[in-house]
Amino acid sequence: MHALRNNFHNLGRRFGRFRLYQSHNKEMPKTAGIIVVGDEILKGQTKDINSHHMCQSLHELGVDVKQISVIRDDVDVIASETKKFSALYDIVLTSGGIGPTHDDVTIEGIAKAFEERVVPNPTLVELCKKYFGQGFKDTPKMKLACTPQSAELHFGVDKVKGERLQFPLISVKNVYIFPGIPVLLNRLFDNLKHLFTTDDHFFMEKLLVNAFETDIAPVLTACAKKFDGAGVQIGSYPDWFNNYYKVKVTVESANEDATKAALKELKDKLPQGCLLDSHKYCSDPVAQNGVEAFADIFETEDPILHHKIENSIEILNEALTMYSLDELCIGFNGGKDCTALLHLLYAAICRKYPQRNSKLQALYIQDEHPFEELEEFMKHSTNRYNLNVITMKGAMKAALDTLQSQQPYIKAVVMGTRCTDPYSKNLSAFTPTDGDWPYYMRISPILNWSYRDIWTFLRKLSLPYCVLYDRGYTSLGSRDKTQRNEKLRYTDNQNNVKYRPAHCLQNEDLERNGRL
Numbered sequence: 243m244h245a246l247r248n249n250f251h252n253l254g255r256r257f258g259r260f261r262l263y264q265s266h267n268k269e270m271p272k273t274a275g276i277i278v279v280g281d282e283i284l285k286g287q288t289k290d291i292n293s294h295h296m297c298q299s300l301h302e303l304g305v306d307v308k309q310i311s312v313i314r315d316d317v318d319v320i321a322s323e324t325k326k327f328s329a330l331y332d333i334v335l336t337s338g339g340i341g342p343t344h345d346d347v348t349i350e351g352i353a354k355a356f357e358e359r360v361v362p363n364p365t366l367v368e369l370c371k372k373y374f375g376q377g378f379k380d381t382p383k384m385k386l387a388c389t390p391q392s393a394e395l396h397f398g399v400d401k402v403k404g405e406r407l408q409f410p411l412i413s414v415k416n417v418y419i420f421p422g423i424p425v426l427l428n429r430l431f432d433n434l435k436h437l438f439t440t441d442d443h444f445f446m447e448k449l450l451v452n453a454f455e456t457d458i459a460p461v462l463t464a465c466a467k468k469f470d471g472a473g474v475q476i477g478s479y480p481d482w483f484n485n486y487y488k489v490k491v492t493v494e495s496a497n498e499d500a501t502k503a504a505l506k507e508l509k510d511k512l513p514q515g516c517l518l519d520s521h522k523y524c525s526d527p528v529a530q531n532g533v534e535a536f537a538d539i540f541e542t543e544d545p546i547l548h549h550k551i552e553n554s555i556e557i558l559n560e561a562l563t564m565y566s567l568d569e570l571c572i573g574f575n576g577g578k579d580c581t582a583l584l585h586l587l588y589a590a591i592c593r594k595y596p597q598r599n600s601k602l603q604a605l606y607i608q609d610e611h612p613f614e615e616l617e618e619f620m621k622h623s624t625n626r627y628n629l630n631v632i633t634m635k636g637a638m639k640a641a642l643d644t645l646q647s648q649q650p651y652i653k654a655v656v657m658g659t660r661c662t663d664p665y666s667k668n669l670s671a672f673t674p675t676d677g678d679w680p681y682y683m684r685i686s687p688i689l690n691w692s693y694r695d696i697w698t699f700l701r702k703l704s705l706p707y708c709v710l711y712d713r714g715y716t717s718l719g720s721r722d723k724t725q726r727n728e729k730l731r732y733t734d735n736q737n738n739v740k741y742r743p744a745h746c747l748q749n750e751d752l753e754r755n756g757r758l
């Protein structure tokens with residue numbers, strides 16, 4: 243049975259794309275199954291990243307991964323799963339369980355699947371001798387030199403050094419046995435890609451859709467059905483935190499024309515206006531952080547905001563000449579104003595210090611009852627801008643007092659205050675804190691920006707902002723003292739109460755309507 247299958251494989255290899263696949267004999271991409279072995283994964287003590295890496299790489303190579311199975315370190319379980327996968331898929335990749343200890347039984351399990359014995363492999367014995375010295379045979383290391391009888395060895399070549407890798411990948415029939423340690427697995431995989439390379443290639447297109455999944459499901463279902471025969475797969479992936487679209491729809495197949503046809507069908511059938519223009523959306527605005535880039539974008543469309551941006555950048559540059567990065571922090575609590583400001587400050591810092599190692603410091607005075615969504619957004623921003631967040635609890639004045647004693651080198655706080663904020667009418671770009679506050683220099687680069695300016699800036703650059711602003715909040719304080727803005731309330735045609743996003747607020751004077 244396996245000899246027969248292997249013959250088909252060899253045939254397939256020889257004739258390129260014309261391969262025979264089990265019951266059907268039409269042209270289909272090569273299939274794969276992945277078996278992840280390890281008690282530690284099932285116990286939640288280790289997170290499996292190996293299958294993810296394999297799936298990514300195999301997909302790039304045109305291999306259709308059909309299944310991942312996570313199983314425990316047990317000879318019989320490994321044997322039965324291997325037998326099943328080996329018959330179902332063109333290739334099988336296993337991860338883990340090939341070390342020297344009692345719980346490493348993958349080799350034994352795979353041998354059992356094919357009714358083979360585990361025997362010393364002469365090449366591996368030689369290698370182990372070189373690596374561990376003569377005496378290794380009487381130690382647990384001997385286990386590393388043993389394989390199922392029909393095993394083949396595949397030596398990778400280190401792409402950088404050009405040398406043969408020390409240890410080979412072991413395969414038995416169509417099963418490739420990878421080590422569980424991620425760096426070893428990745429090294430082997432990346433240096434042995436030719437084993438898995440196919441003539442196929444997946445053609446993927448994506449649509450970013452600003453509509454609820456429930457509303458587009460009928461169109462997706464119809465399209466998936468229509469193009470199923472052509473091997474087109476349609477995926478729908480909601481993103482709860484994206485501010486610009488709700489669902490990413492993917493269209494994919496091994497045939498470029500089929501992919502294009504299905505894409506066109508979707509574009510025609512999805513509701514008007516819900517597709518995001520890919521030219522207007524940037525998925526990684528932080529990478530495009532050049533200060534010049536902002537200016538260009540607004541120059542013709544909004545010359546007034548363009549001028550304000552340039553002015554803000556001048557203030558930031560001045561701040562960066564007055565204070566070192568150690569002496570400076572941004573007051574950042576996830577609010578919209580400091581989100582816009584953070585992007586500007588980050589760009590200015592990247593320009594002044596292109597080679598810097600130090601992180602931008604952010605001061606977060608954490609409320610007793612913060613919004614979960616705001617904290618979530620804080621975490622994302624921390625990663626996105628590589629921030630060093632100094633979190634202080636308690637009332638603002640007291641928190642600043644504590645900051646002074648704990649981090650005495652901080653001298654100035656860059657803030658997203660605008661002159662329409664309470665008590666801020668008479669602030670200027672550099673104003674020390676009031677007499678009854680701990681002494682800091684307050685730097686306010688966006689004082690003269692309007693509410694509208696903030697939203698134009700954030701949305702034009704596709705910057706991520708806290709999702710609460712998409713749900714009717716227009717200004718954020720503590721959870722117990724902040725509500726949605728009633729000006730954004732409406733009832734939809736099914737009589738449900740809904741709120742428009744913050745950027746739709748027309749009358750800017752009502753920004754703080756939801757603040758109690």
Ligand SMILES: Cc1cc2nc3c(=O)[nH]c(=O)nc-3n(C[C@H](O)[C@H](O)[C@H](O)COP(=O)(O)O)c2cc1C
Binds near residue numbers: 642684
């Ligand atoms: C670093 C820092 C310094 C501040 N300095 C002052 C100050 O000198 N005088 C003042 O009245 N408020 C000061 N505040 C408080 C702010 O003006 C404002 O009340 C606070 O950011 C809350 O704004 P919100 O009510 O819009 O949420 C300061 C806040 C921070 C984070």
Ligand SMILES: Nc1ncnc2c1ncn2[C@@H]1O[C@H](COP(=O)(O)OP(=O)(O)OP(=O)(O)O)[C@@H](O)[C@H]1O
Binds near residue numbers: 576605607
């Ligand atoms: N808890 C805090 N921790 C650190 N900085 C803060 C905090 N609260 C306010 N700030 C600073 O003061 C600025 C003004 O606060 P404000 O609440 O008006 O703006 P925001 O939080 O950015 O947005 P929004 O007006 O939508 O709440 C912020 O942009 C930020 O720089």
Ligand SMILES: [Co+2]
Binds near residue numbers: 577579660663717
């Ligand atoms: Co504000």
Ligand SMILES: [K+]
Binds near residue numbers: 477478479480
């Ligand atoms: K889905």
Ligand SMILES: [Mg+2]
Binds near residue numbers: 577
């Ligand atoms: Mg706020």
